[in-house]
Amino acid sequence: MELTIDINKEQELAQEQIKAQGFRVLVCGGTGCVANGSEKVMAKFRELGANVSTLTSHDKMTVVPTGCHGFCEQGVLVILPDQHTTYVKVKVEDVEEIFNSHIIGGQPVERLLYTDPATKQHVKKNDDINFYAKQTRTALENCGHINAESLDEAIAVHGYEALSNILRENNPDAVIQEILDSGLRGRGGAGFPTGLKWKFTAANKGGKSYVVCNGDEGDPGAFMDRSVMEGDPHKLLEGMAIAAFAIGADEGYIYVRAEYPLAIKRLRKAIKDAEERHYLGKNIMGTEFSFELHIKEGAGAFVCGEESALIASIEGERGMPRPKPPFPANKGLFGRPTLINNVETLANIPVIMRKGAKWFSSMGTETSKGTKTFALTGEVNNTGLIEVPMGTTLREIIFDIGGGIRNGKKFKAVQIGGPSGGCLTEEHLDLPMDYESLTKAGAMVGSGGLVVMAEDTCMVEVARFFMNFTKNESCGKCVPCREGTKNMLKILEKIVQGKGELKDLEILEDLANTVKDGSLCGLGKTAPNPVLSTLKYFKDEYIAHIVDKKCPAGVCTALKTISIDADKCKGCTKCARTCPVGAIEGTVKNPHHIDQSKCIKCEACLNSCPFKAISKA
């Protein structure tokens, strides 16, 4: 088709605009860094930068609010791209020093550089920070490097280039073939081949059809979709437009969970900007192709991440899953053929179309191609968002990129894939992270949440925690999930309270298998995974709770006793003064004693004792 927009020219113009910004200071404006005060940091930089031309050779300095860099733990992050320097944990008080010393004087501020947890050395260059060095970024390639609210900055880094090429060539089937060849699989959890989904939906071409983006990132511990929507919204919009062109849709919805207000704000702005300049909306780039995009805010229901429930929610109903078939590809939103893809999946599309299926499929494993983002959280040194080729091992992720376990604790387990996933142990550290290997081990890639747990995490409590979550989020439509999760939770609560019996384990496993086999949708089918995987790998902990009435990790309150070692206690009275319920008795300079009937096991005394005389068991 004939295009009225020359994307190469637009790109040149946009790049010139960036050059005209002079010295760029990138400040992270993701949810995490905003919470740590990045807006104040930006304001201070702007104030100081106003007279940069009189102080340095730069005629201008521009402060650029970016999306999330992924390294949330170290926020506020400030990057000086010209100098390849990343500053971490920057506070508004530090800005003047960075400005005077580095921007004017050319001397980096050592104390604000990232400290490698292993070598304890400051890292001067961005590329040498282990957290970044071992990553390969595709979906997140621009997150943190461009102004997330500027269409021009997106265009400068190849935004809408793939869409422009596709429209010129005007061959939807070739687009679908390219996605098929790339081997891209759904990044939302199930891992269904994306190209096939497109092909099935395109087969129903002719009437009205829709493209829906699933941005209902409900898995606790996962925030990759939030980062894409906040940090590079135009990539998602471009991915959706390409999908719409391929399957013959002219209308689409982005369903975003209400817990992500910043993502909603940035997407709204991105859609408005793109429509104004004809990258979206009616007659895109002057062609016959039109694609109108709407945003739907979720209202706090985890089950709406399931595609048929999500459709019900967009239609304004209770978000309850519907039996499949019919699949959305045949009968979806408002009864029309609908393509539903997750945010990360769609963010991969423009990159694949630009760099080619071959490039994408050269990364990853035999059956899992490309890169995958993981949200690395929990008891790990470098928490944050990472993207690595599929097949990277857990060990590389947790110990190389993640910098190992916090506070010198010992690694115990990692929980993958949220409430639908499972817990893996030390023996799985060298397991390649791909769809098949993880499913075989009893976990799943899921959305990519990786919560690292150390020796002081109780696995039975973790299973209870997830079961409580799925019980609350079960929509109640089908019996196995509604009643099964409730009863599994009851058993798990009994066990953590020290009232479990051995036969409970059998009932638990039996129930878990029934829920898994009998539930209507993915939520119920995968809800027993945390229980089954902990039963498989940490059965000894269940038995310790039931038989010995002990919690080996010292977490479960009912099974915990806190006591004072009379030999170590010097009678300083500090613990007695700290105790909120007055359970500690004793006189000055004489060993103290805890009245177990009063003790609420809050552990306040444990941390207060200067002689380490108090312990829990």
Added chain:
Amino acid sequence: MVCKETVDFKKIDEIITECGGKKSNLIAILQKVQEVYRYLPEDAMIYIGSKMEGLSPATVFGVATFYAQFSLDPKGKYEIKCCDGTACHVRGSMPVLNAIKARLDFEEGKLTTKDGLFSLETVSCLGACGLAPVVVINDKVYPQMTSDAIKVVIDTILQEENK
């Protein structure tokens, strides 16, 4: 005591017009109504159910009770959301939650304070896992909370409110 307000139906009409009167916009309409009243008054739900095509008060009530975001009781002036997602849970969100409960005066079984100033809910992930555990009060994110730190946050708000 928290008084339930009388509903201004003109305002509801404006919201319906603004969002579009289609059934598929019901959730957006309820969100806007909740923004105004800080909860969904029963009269508002009945009105919407009777007024909009294809809906009944029962359907509106069904949708309102399905989604966690909607509240049928008035929320506080300060809405505290304590995250208990996996990352926050592992890093100790429970002691933070307990500290909030201990500091504020909640009626037995209710999660809004008697003076209507605070309401408390646990949420399952705010996507700020790198800063765990987090608490959000009226859209402001408080990172890396401890039971002591949250007390300071609440005390500061109480001071501002001269309580």
